[in-house]
Amino acid sequence: MNRTDANALDWASVSWVAAERTPATLRAWALSRGGTVLAKVESGEGLGATDDLAAALDRLLPGRPADVPVLVSGAGQMPAPAVPCKPPLRDAAQAAQGLLRLPGVAQQKPVDLLEGEETRVAGFVALNPRFDGVLCLPGPRQTRWVHVSAGEIVSFRSFLTGALFAMLRDLEGLAGDWDEAAFLEAVDHAMGRPAGVAGDLATVLAELRLAGLDPAAASSRALGLLLGMELAAAKPYWLGQSVALVDEANAARPWHAALAAQAVPVVLADGTRLALEGLKAAYKGT
């Protein structure tokens, strides 16, 4: 997975390391004092693979001198108690090892949390300081809808869409190509009658068994139903709003198609780039 081999890296020229942990991956950028990316490395040791972040970083960054600090955002950090867009930085217990963990962001009402997405939001704000609107950040487990105004997070809301779909897909062996027509029809159906989704999912599985429904269509319909339920509940976040959709490896494509079908103007942003920009902005603030 390494785009650049960390073993070949001249650590003497590295000023600090920006790192992001997601549920599935751990990625890091070695940066010069001027902010140039000298190396980018990635491993599968995300939150799901290990609890020991320090050890996973050591494996990802062999030979890193102790005086090259790593600033890491992402899943598994205890969040800050408030909702600042620029969260407090240093974790005293870890700072001695040169490991600075960015906490997530906690919200009181409704209780909710961001675990790394706040850093991507900060990166987007750094690149688009005048942005007033909503960021939609689909993830492998949760989608986060984040309302941003005047450079601050105003409120946010998480939906378990990704996790529910992944569980269904694994349980029922749903797989196959993307069927956009089936997907969009299901989104539309679920938005109109979101209460029926648990029954409509059972219908998809029954059609797969009985009526020879194509597995690709079944998979796309199941995601469409779950995403339609999400869009119905997240309506205050996208209706009449300027929406920036944060993509990574084309995973946001279903959200893009569904929002386009609702005639919502959507700007696409690259999640990995936002993470790096957010980490840079946070490092400046340390």
Next chain:
Amino acid sequence: MNRTDANALDWASVSWVAAERTPATLRAWALSRGGTVLAKVESGEGLGATDDLAAALDRLLPGRPADVPVLVSGAGQMPAPAVPCKPPLRDAAQAAQGLLRLPGVAQQKPVDLLEGEETRVAGFVALNPRFDGVLCLPGPRQTRWVHVSAGEIVSFRSFLTGALFAMLRDLEGLAGDWDEAAFLEAVDHAMGRPAGVAGDLATVLAELRLAGLDPAAASSRALGLLLGMELAAAKPYWLGQSVALVDEANAARPWHAALAAQAVPVVLADGTRLALEGLKAAYKGT
């Protein structure tokens, strides 16, 4: 799991064997010509454990003579094309081995299927021939709501509540005692706003992480949200209806509490007994 040891069984007195396969278990009753249960055995080789039903039955019933037929209902049989309450019986390919598989029941609109529940329904009808109303059969994967009139299945609808809850519970490590107050509040909340369930589930998980929510309350609330969504969509099945709730090992308790809170009069029926009665009724018809 054997309640009676099949090895100690005098096969000479056994006329036939009634068996039921569920997603989790395989159980069988050895019956005399007069219908007396001579032995009851059970193993974990349900649909999830093996595809080879014949081999699993051989392991469950060692020493069974080839001329003692086994009539089996349950998950994994290809269903009949129509919606009869007394489905056709013999599977020609298997009959030679003394294995008679009861097919499930298929419905065309909406596409749906019963996979063993139809035999429990037939058992209920055999015991309550005048029943006109709805059977609710919660299962580890799906809940089936079945409208019965004049001894026939009129229509039915499946909901993926059990599977979704099991996946969430495993994913998030939800566990603990039953918290009925938290459960009922969540049912009520979700019935009023079923579209919000994917977001409300995310709130439960966030409160578990951030606000010190008791895991028992979290688990009960998550099930309450999913069950509230089911009840909202299944309303035509229970509103103003006479409902028989088919229980097994107290698994239907949440449905009982939720329906009682809606002031729905509910009769409890023992699922395992209904399976045996349904198999007996079907065997008479062979």
